[in-house]
Amino acid sequence: MRKNVIKGALASVFVIATLAFTSIAKKIDVKESKVTWEGEKVTGSHEGTIDLKSGYLNVEGDKILGGEFVIDMTSLQSTDLEGEYKTKLEGHLKSDDFFGVAKHPEAKLVITTASKKSDETYGIVGDLTIKGITNPVTFDMNYDGKSASADLTIDRTKYEVRYGSGSFFDNLGDKTIYDEFKIAVDLKF
Template sequence: MKKSVLSIALALVFGFSATANSPIEKEKKEVNVSESKITWKGYKVTGSHEGTINLKSGHLEMDGNKLTGGEFVVDMTSITNLDMAAGEGKEKLEGHLKSDDFFGVENHPTAKLVITSAESMNKNSYSVKGDLTIKGKTNPVTFVVSIYENKATATLKVDRAKYDVRYGSGSFFDNLGDKAIYDEFDLVVDLAL
C-alpha cells in the first residue's frame, strides 16, 4: 500500500512538473481579410497617387494579450488607384503599377510580411520588426502596431528602391526633374481580427 501511495505521489509531482514547464501554445489570431484594408500612397514631385491593395491572408501570434509575431500575404494583382476617376488614366496607372516597371505582378503576384519581433511600448502598442518581401527581395522593416480588441492598425514607410522598383526613381536615374517619383511610399493597414 505504501509503495502504491508513493508511486502515485511521485507520478503527480513529476506529471505536474512536466506540465508546469511545458511551453504555452501561442494563439493565432486569423485576420478577416474581407473586412481588413490596406491603403497605399505614393509621392512624386508634382503630387501623389493613392489606392488600395488586398490582403490575401494573415494572422497575428499572441501570447496571452501580448503580440509575439505574425505573417501576412498581400495580393499584388489587386492594386487599385482611388484618386483618379474611372477611365483611361486610371486603368493606365493601375496597369503600369502592375508592370515590371513597378511591382511585376505577373512574376510576383504576392508580397509578404513576417513579424520577427514585437516589443511592447504600452498597453496597446508595439514596436515591431519584420521582414518584408516584394518582387522576391526581402528587407527588414520597423513600424508600430496598435491593437484594440478585434482591430489592429499600422503605418509603414517602404523604400521601393530596396525592392528593385526603379521607375522614375532618383536612386537609379539622373536628371528626372519633375518626372521623379519619390522612393518612399506609405502603407496604412487596418486589420479586422
C-alpha cells in the same frame, strides 16, 4: 500507488506549464481588414488599396510574439482615378517597371520581434518581401486584441522598383517619383 500519484502530479504540472506558455495564432479577417497605399511624385500623388490574402498574429495573452501577412499584389487598385487613367496607372504599377505582379503575385511581411512600448503600442521588427527581395522593416503597431493598425513607410528602391526614381536617373524633372511610399494597415481579427 505513491509512484502513480507522483507521476500524475508531475504530468499535471507539465500540462499546466505548457498551457500557460502556449501562443495562439489569431487569424485576420481578410474581408474586414484594409490596406491602403500612397505614392508621391513631384507633381502630386496617387493612392489606392491592396488586399490581404492571409495573415495572423502569434499572441500569448495580450502580448504579440510574431506574425505573418501575405499581400495579394494582383489586387492593387488606384482609388484616386477613374476610367482610362485608372486602368493605365494600375497596369503600369503591376508591370515590371514597378511590382512585376505576373512574376511576383504576392508580397509578405513576417514579424520577427514585437516589443511592448505602451498599453496598446508595439515596436515591430520584421522582414518585408516584395518582388522576391527581402529587407528588414521597423514600425509601430497599435493592437487591442480585436484589431491592429500600423503605418509603414517603404523605400521601393530596396526592392528593385526604380522606375522614375531621382536616386537612379538624372534629368527626370517633374517626372520624378519619390522613392518612399506609404502603407496604412487596419486589421480586424
